[in-house]
Amino acid sequence: MxxxxxxxxxxxxxxxxxxxxxxxxxIRIPTLCHHPALAPKxxxxxxxxxxxxxxxxxxxxxxxISEGMEVQTESPKVRAAxxxxxxxxxxxxxxxxxxxxxxxxxxxxxxxxxxxVKETPFVxxxxxxxxxxxxxxxxxxxEKCIRCRRCIRACDEIQAVNAITMINRGFRSKVATSFDTxxxxxxxxxxxxxxxxxxxxxxxxxxxxxxxxxxxxxxxTTTCPYCGVGCNFDLNVRDGKVVKxxxxxxxxxxxxxxCVKGRFxxxxxxxxxxxxxxxxxxxxxxxxxxxxxxxxRYEGFVETDWETxxxxxxxxxxxxxxxxxxxxxxxLASAKCTNEENYLIQKLARREIGTNNVDHCARx
Amino acid sequence: MTLKELERIRxxxxxxxxxxxxxxxxDSELKPPRPGEVRVVLRNCxxxxxxxxxxxxxxxxxxxxxxxxxxxxxxxxxxAKRSGLRGRGxxxxxxxxxxxxxxxxxxxxxxxxxxxPPAYLICNGDEGDPGAFxxxxxxxxxxxxxxxxxxIAAYAMGATQGYIYVRAEYPVAVEHLRTAIPQAxxxxxxxxxxxxxxxxxxxxxxxxxxxxxxxxxxxxIDSIEGRRGEPRPRPPFPAVSGxxxxxxxxxxxETLANVPQIFLNGADWFAAMGTEKSKGTKTFAxxxxxxxxxxxxxxxxxxxxxxxxxxxxGILNKKKFKAAQTGGPLGGCLPAKYLDTPxxxxxxxxxxxxxxxxxxxxxxxxxxxxxxxxxxMDFTQDxxxxxxxxxxxxxxxxxxxxxxxxxxxxxxxxxxxxxYLTQNIATASLCALGQGSVNPVVTTMRHFRDEYEAHxxxxxxxxxxxxxxxxxxxxxxxxxxCGACRKKCPDKVIKGDKKVVHExxxxxxxxxxxxxxxxxxxxxxIRPGPTPKSRLPERR
Numbered sequence: 001m002x003x004x005x006x007x008x009x010x011x012x013x014x015x016x017x018x019x020x021x022x023x024x025x026x027i028r029i030p031t032l033c034h035h036p037a038l039a040p041k042x043x044x045x046x047x048x049x050x051x052x053x054x055x056x057x058x059x060x061x062x063x064x065i066s067e068g069m070e071v072q073t074e075s076p077k078v079r080a081a082x083x084x085x086x087x088x089x090x091x092x093x094x095x096x097x098x099x100x101x102x103x104x105x106x107x108x109x110x111x112x113x114x115x116x117v118k119e120t121p122f123v124x125x126x127x128x129x130x131x132x133x134x135x136x137x138x139x140x141x142x143e144k145c146i147r148c149r150r151c152i153r154a155c156d157e158i159q160a161v162n163a164i165t166m167i168n169r170g171f172r173s174k175v176a177t178s179f180d181t182x183x184x185x186x187x188x189x190x191x192x193x194x195x196x197x198x199x200x201x202x203x204x205x206x207x208x209x210x211x212x213x214x215x216x217x218x219x220x221t222t223t224c225p226y227c228g229v230g231c232n233f234d235l236n237v238r239d240g241k242v243v244k245x246x247x248x249x250x251x252x253x254x255x256x257x258x259c260v261k262g263r264f265x266x267x268x269x270x271x272x273x274x275x276x277x278x279x280x281x282x283x284x285x286x287x288x289x290x291x292x293x294x295x296x297r298y299e300g301f302v303e304t305d306w307e308t309x310x311x312x313x314x315x316x317x318x319x320x321x322x323x324x325x326x327x328x329x330x331x332l333a334s335a336k337c338t339n340e341e342n343y344l345i346q347k348l349a350r351r352e353i354g355t356n357n358v359d360h361c362a363r364x
Numbered sequence: 365m366t367l368k369e370l371e372r373i374r375x376x377x378x379x380x381x382x383x384x385x386x387x388x389x390x391d392s393e394l395k396p397p398r399p400g401e402v403r404v405v406l407r408n409c410x411x412x413x414x415x416x417x418x419x420x421x422x423x424x425x426x427x428x429x430x431x432x433x434x435x436x437x438x439x440x441x442x443x444a445k446r447s448g449l450r451g452r453g454x455x456x457x458x459x460x461x462x463x464x465x466x467x468x469x470x471x472x473x474x475x476x477x478x479x480x481p482p483a484y485l486i487c488n489g490d491e492g493d494p495g496a497f498x499x500x501x502x503x504x505x506x507x508x509x510x511x512x513x514x515x516i517a518a519y520a521m522g523a524t525q526g527y528i529y530v531r532a533e534y535p536v537a538v539e540h541l542r543t544a545i546p547q548a549x550x551x552x553x554x555x556x557x558x559x560x561x562x563x564x565x566x567x568x569x570x571x572x573x574x575x576x577x578x579x580x581x582x583x584x585i586d587s588i589e590g591r592r593g594e595p596r597p598r599p600p601f602p603a604v605s606g607x608x609x610x611x612x613x614x615x616x617x618e619t620l621a622n623v624p625q626i627f628l629n630g631a632d633w634f635a636a637m638g639t640e641k642s643k644g645t646k647t648f649a650x651x652x653x654x655x656x657x658x659x660x661x662x663x664x665x666x667x668x669x670x671x672x673x674x675x676x677x678g679i680l681n682k683k684k685f686k687a688a689q690t691g692g693p694l695g696g697c698l699p700a701k702y703l704d705t706p707x708x709x710x711x712x713x714x715x716x717x718x719x720x721x722x723x724x725x726x727x728x729x730x731x732x733x734x735x736x737x738x739x740x741m742d743f744t745q746d747x748x749x750x751x752x753x754x755x756x757x758x759x760x761x762x763x764x765x766x767x768x769x770x771x772x773x774x775x776x777x778x779x780x781x782x783x784y785l786t787q788n789i790a791t792a793s794l795c796a797l798g799q800g801s802v803n804p805v806v807t808t809m810r811h812f813r814d815e816y817e818a819h820x821x822x823x824x825x826x827x828x829x830x831x832x833x834x835x836x837x838x839x840x841x842x843x844x845x846c847g848a849c850r851k852k853c854p855d856k857v858i859k860g861d862k863k864v865v866h867e868x869x870x871x872x873x874x875x876x877x878x879x880x881x882x883x884x885x886x887x888x889x890i891r892p893g894p895t896p897k898s899r900l901p902e903r904r
Contacts, residue, residue, distance in 0.1 A: 170747065
């Protein structure tokens with residue numbers, strides 16, 4: 001156990017960084033480049049604290065605790081330095097929170113509010129980059145980028161793709177793909193991990209633009225229906241409609257990571273083309289019911305209910321089995337089903353029908 | 365390789381060297397030693413063929429390594445500490461201490477079982493300061509002294525693999541290293557079981573792509589790992605977790621070149637040179653308005669006056685000394701009152717500057733201190749890695765203010781903002797580049813505040829540098845009508861008959877400065893206010 005004092009309070013901790021120990025003891029230290037899912041970087045200088053004996057202020061997110069250490073997290077010197085950093089960041093940040101997609105969910109905005117940075121004393125050049133909407137799924141507004149490198153680390157540490165990195169030096173340094181191409185022309189797999197960790201409005205979901213901001217939506221945690229991995233995520237719902245998918249960090253399955261389908265493939269939910277009732281071939285309906293049936297949007301199919309549809313399927317399977325033997329039947333299951341559902345369907349094939357002709361479209 | 369073999373090579377090489385002489389073209393920057401110089405690091409430069417390891421052995425090369433390999437590593441560390449050698453890269457941290465920490469860290473972790481080295485030694489040859497070329501001279505002129513120093517350091521700390529990080533802008537240094545390393549391997553001075561002892565050490569070259577920040581040791585480590593060079597926060601220090609997470613010692617070229625000499629001549633010999641806390645010698649690259657610009661090596665504790673006036677030959681064109689900029693772009697400008705301060709790590713730091721890697725730029729009365737600060741800020745801003753806002757954005761704002769000041773657009777508020785910026789950048793930045801970036805501004809503001817005030821309040825550049833902020837006037841009581849200025853004037857706006865006081869037709873003068881340079885009688889003065897045709901400031 002290591003004993004140290006933070007803001008005059010004696011604390012015992014097994015180890016870790018000043019930030020970790022502070023958080024565990026209910027002492028809040030503001031952060032910007034830090035993200036729980038990523039390795040600490042010490043880049044943004046917002047979590048600076050005073051460590052006795054140290055010539056300069058130290059970042060709490062990377063500084064390990066040691067025996068007898070004395071830390072001040074809210075001294076005037078610390079607060080002044082944090083305010084200074086925020087003033088600098090604000091001097092190079094668009095002031096368009098009114099129309100910003102991330103308004104209300106922006107970590108920079110929250111800190112600027114907390115530290116009361118009404119205006120910045122620094123007048124000077126601001127980055128001017130065109131809004132980069134050349135790619136599917138992701139809009140990059142590099143004017144809003146604060147170069148915290150969370151996206152780069154997510155791309156590296158979580159996805160291990162390394163599609164983006166810093167280019168140039170000094171004021172001209174910028175997050176980009178190699179040779180500053182479109183994401184589509186890079187290694188990018190459009191997993192969107194970069195968006196999920198971006199603290200500002202620099203990286204946003206293209207399809208969700210204008211559909212609602214943090215306070216207008218409610219989050220519903222659910223499991224991704226696309227494959228059997230069972231990733232969890234939050235559906236952001238506004239007025240009964242899904243407008244966005246965001247990472248749900250505290251789950252054991254995917255720990256916030258998603259693939260392109262899970263994160264960006266939610267539009268089918270409200271697609272007019274989506275089947276909401278079973279369909280039956282018009283000829284089969286006529287054969288069974290003797291009527292024309294309710295027409296559907298699909299030629300040669302009529303709408304029906306589950307009872308009728310499943311009856312027809314069961315009869316068809318039994319007929320095939322009795323007339324041509326069980327191996328005349330084959331079943332192809334779906335990767336979109338859960339493991340349990342797929343287990344049941346192989347039971348149906350092997351035990352009820354008596355065939356081994358069962359497969360699974362695991363290559364969805 | 366045994367001691368006998370080494371002695372045989374030495375004897376043969378000494379004879380050869382005496383007969384052959386050295387046909388190395390003289391280095392324009394490294395002249396023969398002048399009185400007052402003591403050459404330890406540069407002792408062989410220009411006197412041996414750097415592409416022949418035998419030449420180095422003729423000068424007792426690799427005998428220190430033999431001596432060291434017969435000592436315990438702890439003894440080596442103690443000897444290095446006792447010599448008082450401090451890191452020559454700028455910070456002045458004792459290398460013995462670095463090796464000690466690295467050795468502790470190696471001992472504290474299990475020996476690697478995957479065949480990777482237990483620790484690394486890195487030689488930092490990423491000399492990025494503008495106008496500094498000490499390390500280049502050593503790497504080009506005596507690469508084996510660095511290799512020997514590396515082997516000694518590696519033995520002391522427990523490393524088996526070394527890297528020399530050299531910038532791509534030093535092609536000759538790279539070439540000479542590429543010759544020296546295989547030669548040392550062939551003689552068994554690098555590789556397995558050096559001198560038959562249980563010590564393996566090999567060296568590889570890594571070439572930097574020209575980023576100034578890669579001279580910062582953690583950024584350099586990133587660069588060797590194949591990443592973009594960006595400083596990492598410390599702790600953990602490289603001695604504990606550096607290159608690929610292994611204990612690593614990063615030492616400067618000049619530091620390592622000192623090491624063999626210390627073990628050859630003894631720690632006491634080294635400690636006898638210099639001041640109480642700064643031992644040995646230091647190389648300086650003198651540049652600027654000084655007669656004998658170039659590379660020198662002097663004992664620590666020498667005064668700036670001795671360097672500039674005795675060795676450097678004084679200021680060019682009989683001008684007045686104004687300031688000396690030491691320590692490169694992160695150092696400070698020291699005015700005349702510091703001329704007699706002994707040069708060592710502590711004195712320079714106390715004066716607000718740095719020892720740095722040894723750049724020394726001499727400024728005279730015609731150098732504008734605001735413009736000098738702007739120049740260095742331009743460099744630092746360009747070379748900031750962009751990782752932390754205080755450095756990346758703070759130096760940009762500093763540069764913008766200084767540029768405004770040198771373009772007659774500075775305000776009194778700008779002065780306050782400058783102070784606010786410099787204070788906070790120094791405490792909030794991640795690495796030494798950010799923390800030190802403000803030194804040129806802080807020292808010029810401290811020692812030459814009147815110049816800042818003239819720029820801001822009167823829109824006047826008293827040194828006659830910032831365009832559009834001054835004009836020239838011929839002093840009637842000094843001018844003897846020699847006509848030198850009239851003949852030089854490109855626009856023929858100076859009027860006056862021979863031996864009659866001349867006059868500048870100010871409305872048509874473009875303030876090019878040719879007359880000012882031509883006048884031998886100091887009859888032309890710099891006065892506030894632009895002329896209508898003053899060249900407009902260039903957009904920077």
